[in-house]
Amino acid sequence: MSLVVQKFGGSSVADADSVKRVAKRISLYSKAGHQVVVVVSAMGDTTDDLIDLAEQVTPNPPPREMDMLITAGERISMAVLSMALNEVGVTARAYTGSQAGLITDSDHGNAQIRDVTPGRIQEAVEDGAVAIVAGFQGVSHDSKEITTLGRGGSDVTAVALAAALDADVCEIYSDVDGVFTADPRIASAARRVPLISSEEMLEMAANGSKILMARSVEYARRYGVPLHVRSSYSGRVGTIVADDPEREIPLDPDVTLPTADVVRRDAADPSKELPMQDITAPGLEAPIISGVAHDRSEGKITVVEVPDIPGRAAMLFDVVAGTGANIDMIVQNSSTVDDTVAISLTLPEADVPAALKAIEDAHEQIGYSEVRYNDQIGKVSIVGAGMRSHPGVSALLFRSLGEAGINIDMISTSEIRISVVTEQSKLDDAVRVIHTAFGLDAEQTEAVVYGGTGR
Amino acid sequence: MSLVVQKFGGSSVADADSVKRVAKRISLYSKAGHQVVVVVSAMGDTTDDLIDLAEQVTPNPPPREMDMLITAGERISMAVLSMALNEVGVTARAYTGSQAGLITDSDHGNAQIRDVTPGRIQEAVEDGAVAIVAGFQGVSHDSKEITTLGRGGSDVTAVALAAALDADVCEIYSDVDGVFTADPRIASAARRVPLISSEEMLEMAANGSKILMARSVEYARRYGVPLHVRSSYSGRVGTIVADDPEREIPLDPDVTLPTADVVRRDAADPSKELPMQDITAPGLEAPIISGVAHDRSEGKITVVEVPDIPGRAAMLFDVVAGTGANIDMIVQNSSTVDDTVAISLTLPEADVPAALKAIEDAHEQIGYSEVRYNDQIGKVSIVGAGMRSHPGVSALLFRSLGEAGINIDMISTSEIRISVVTEQSKLDDAVRVIHTAFGLDAEQTEAVVYGGTGR
Structure with missing residues (x-):
């Protein structure tokens, strides 16, 4: 039995149907006997809509109140995703960043993680439940105020939980199949990179690769958390970011994914399927x-x-x-x-x-x-x-x-x-x-x- | 200096403009030197929209997750109202039910208040800030789960905070001018009742009067909290629900309300103004x-x-x-x-x-x-x-x-x-x-x- 942390971004949970699709996907791991912790971003445009609302009221929202406002977005997505999991027969419980023990400094809007005390998450997975955690948010260690982690905050939440829970892998789901040798929109012959070291990934992120922010990669590198960057639209293995090639990483649940889900998609336009390619196995060459x-x-x-x-x-x-x-x-x-x-x-x-x-x-x-x-x-x-x-x-x-x-x-x-x-x-x-x-x-x-x- | 608790319902904060209007209204009390605690419901149809979203995902949402979901509504309204107050020059801070110390039992969707520990609210008003509290929600005393208080829950939140803070009055704002001798939509000659005992109000509530739920009146009666039921559209005094006629109740801030706000409105259609009436002074006859x-x-x-x-x-x-x-x-x-x-x-x-x-x-x-x-x-x-x-x-x-x-x-x-x-x-x-x-x-x-x- 492995402990897998999975992170789904806002486009993966844009509406009720997407949420149901993601729930089905999560249930595969859970039903295969793995312990699963899910970190989720706000649904689709929710965060932007909340920022618009604030701007209708004031040009200068106080950062503390702004954090209180926009954290409502993940609260909604995590609760709905938890409901969808329960609907497909998987016990799930949703937790705010604060409940999940994401302790930060007091820099509202751009808080840094100071500590992670995931007692309730641990209890939930030991109970056999999937724990759904709101990404991007925490609670300040001194004033107990709700904070947000700034850009890339949901990825960092997932990596930090994976580190604190000693997870076997932290999977980052998005709408592309992984890290590519170049942006496939520019170099059409670009291939997925099966395995990359955290040092290389850091350089990629720092030099324009959008798939992971350097902040998350640094966190994962520091705590030795293997990352798996993959698509929520495909059943394929994506890109593993790891430094210890001997470490065993759970790649996929011991279940066959529905054939319809196993497709390769155009990174520029995820609705477009691309032909399958034979990809070099990780680490061989x-x-x-x-x-x-x-x-x-x-x-x-x-x-x-x-x-x-x-x-x-x-x-x-x-x-x-x-x-x-x-x-x-x-x-x-x-x-x-x-x-x-x-x-x-x-x-x-x-x-x-x-x-x-x-x-x-x-x-x-x-x-x-x-x-x-x-x-x-x-x-x-x-x-x-x-x-x-x-x-x-x-x-x-x-x-x-x-x-x-x-x-x-x-x-x-x-x-x-x-x-x-x-x-x-x-x-x-x-x-x-x-x-x-x-x-x-x-x-x-x-x-x-x-x-x-x-x- | 008095401590006033004010509760605004969802129709009073239906959109950004309504929120700004309510903020201006709150600022009158605050600028007159009163300590103010505000309880706010979710904006307009937010709660219904969230329930719709849940229904798109499952016909049987687990009550715990449902509470997590719909409490996002008050989180949004309280943060936006707090921003609007800061925008008009009033320091304000928003608090969830849990942060405000609303401790309940674990009956998700219909929780009962067990205790109120409003330490952070007290600190905020002693600091000179207006405390905005999310209505309708609390946290369970045993499992620390987010709960909702069921029908009339925002009124009960306001009354419970008023009791715990020993407030001078708990004002319940809605779109009608107070309690009437009968429903003005039926009896056009109905008059506003200036003063009513809690016992009478309980009977009115239990027998069809919609303006207050019996639950809030009972709570106020038990703790001796005077209620003031009034309109957020008018500057007039509404109906006082109280048992001690000697007790002094802050009726209005020591400031003149903008003339445009001082109107009597049709209870059936709040956009319609009614002629002013001379109303018997409280307690005289x-x-x-x-x-x-x-x-x-x-x-x-x-x-x-x-x-x-x-x-x-x-x-x-x-x-x-x-x-x-x-x-x-x-x-x-x-x-x-x-x-x-x-x-x-x-x-x-x-x-x-x-x-x-x-x-x-x-x-x-x-x-x-x-x-x-x-x-x-x-x-x-x-x-x-x-x-x-x-x-x-x-x-x-x-x-x-x-x-x-x-x-x-x-x-x-x-x-x-x-x-x-x-x-x-x-x-x-x-x-x-x-x-x-x-x-x-x-x-x-x-x-x-x-x-x-x-x-």
Whole structure:
């Protein structure tokens, strides 16, 4: 008997029929004798509707009251899902985040988990019931106020419960079949990745892969929780995110799924079925590159003619960091004609206005001549633990982009990742070219890695 | 400084604009320096919509999960009302029933209050904040499960908090101006009752007056909480339900209400304004009859030719009581031709099917010849503490009905009430005739009570 934590997002429980479908799915595990804890998001657009209601009343809702309001969304979905399970003969009980022991700090709207005390959840599963837990919410440890966990909060709830309950796996259900070697909407030959390390997944998430937020992956990595990212529309195995290949992970209930459910779906349009593909079994052949991630959501600020005096660049970064902006890449170029440097940095577009204002406010201090801003950039990243032992990866990357006429503007690297910034209009081409060059296309069998001088 | 508990029903907070109107109203008390605790129901049709959602998923929702689901309704309204108060410059904090200390038994869907521990509410009002509390809900004392209080549960929440906080008054806001001497839709000359004892109010509630449920009045009576039933659409004083005429009750904030709000409204159609009336000041002239209540919701079962043997009638009542039916009146008539009796009883129509089935199942035991059922009955009641000291009340009642050609089918009385059952088609006439006969019409100045032999 395993303990499985499953998380279903809002689109998986958009209406009564979806809720019934999800309940049937959960019942397979439960009826196969597994202990099951389910974390559920608010149904469909409920959260947006509640935010609209608040905006009709006030432009500045107090964060405490806002949390009280929007947590009603998960309260509804968890109760309805619990009813649907009971209807298909599975005993289920729904619990709020507070009842489930999700203890957080007091940062309303963006609370961090401080502790998990899932006594009631444990009792429920030991009683043989499926425990349904409201995602995205908790209760503050000092003031006992209801809090919400911010973006990706339902995934984090599931991972945190899985860690606290020592679950065998935490399954994250969405409308795509798992993590792909690239976005299938761009690279049509993209394949599902059967197994990926948490380190690689972190790099994917941090560099534009939308399927999991870095926050959840970090939590899972810290507590050694294996994740299984899969589709709620298909009966197939998805992507396992795990670091211990020896650990046994319950992949599916010991029951046959209804044939109608076993389909592969278009990630861009889940209503569209795709042909089945034979997918490499987990762990048998570790590819050099696990996947290609891309990100259109950053902009580039370039500060021109900064005096090349010690401390001036630091001053610039201090000023930007003071706005809370998340700086991603930094490139500094010395001028060949005078004693100045140009400093470029990329950061999320949402952080740009505050950063620009801070830089302009510090014009005299820093002493630069001009600030430029470009929102038409794109970032493409290759991620793979295999990079460590395979030389020539960066050479192949740059050569394939060069042959395709795609200019590289900025470069950054980590142990297991190389990211380059290009023109946004060339981003899709870049994803496809790289996907093919590294042998990730579905019809290819192994990576085409040329020898080289290493990266 | 007084502590005022105010309760607003679902129609008072049906949408964002209504919520803003109610917030403005609450702010008057708060800005006048009173401590204010507000109990609020779910917005408009929210509860019905949630019940519909549950029914789409299962015909038999488990009561625990149903309570979890529908309590989301008050969670939304309390948070939005709190936001609206903060928007008009009043610090407010919303609390669930559980946070407010409403401790109940575990009877999901119809829980009874066991204890009230309003520590957080007390802290909030001592901090100068308005505390908004979700009506209709609590938490069970043994299993810490979320419960709902059943019909009239939001009123009971308000009264229970008022009792626990030793509030100066518990104001119940709805869309009518208070308790009337009769339903103004039937007796157009009906007047608002300025002051009524809790005993009289209990009789009114138990005999068809919809404005307060007997449950809330009983609770208020037990703990000596003065009630003030009034309209959320008007700035006028409504009806005070209290037993100690010396007790000072905060009637209105020390601020002038916006003129547009000071209107009298048609109880049947709150959008329609009625002309102002001069209303007798509370307590100055205690009328003999406080009001005329009516009830169309009962049916009459008649069991014919029950053998007149000791124990047979008791057997009949045992059988009916075993179904949980609320028997109201009982009349037994002996036959003049044989040793049988006919027994008639009235009970809520909802209880009739189960009662009829039980009587039919016990046909052989009881040995009656036939069961008849009549759903076309109406009950009219006069209620007034003045009856105790005024003879001739029943004589006036029967004479006025007789002169109007209205037959009396059954009669029951209490210390301060006389009820009669008539044909349902004559019920409205009966209400008007009695209202006039007892001097309750707006243009009359005193009750027209003829001498008589007492009742």
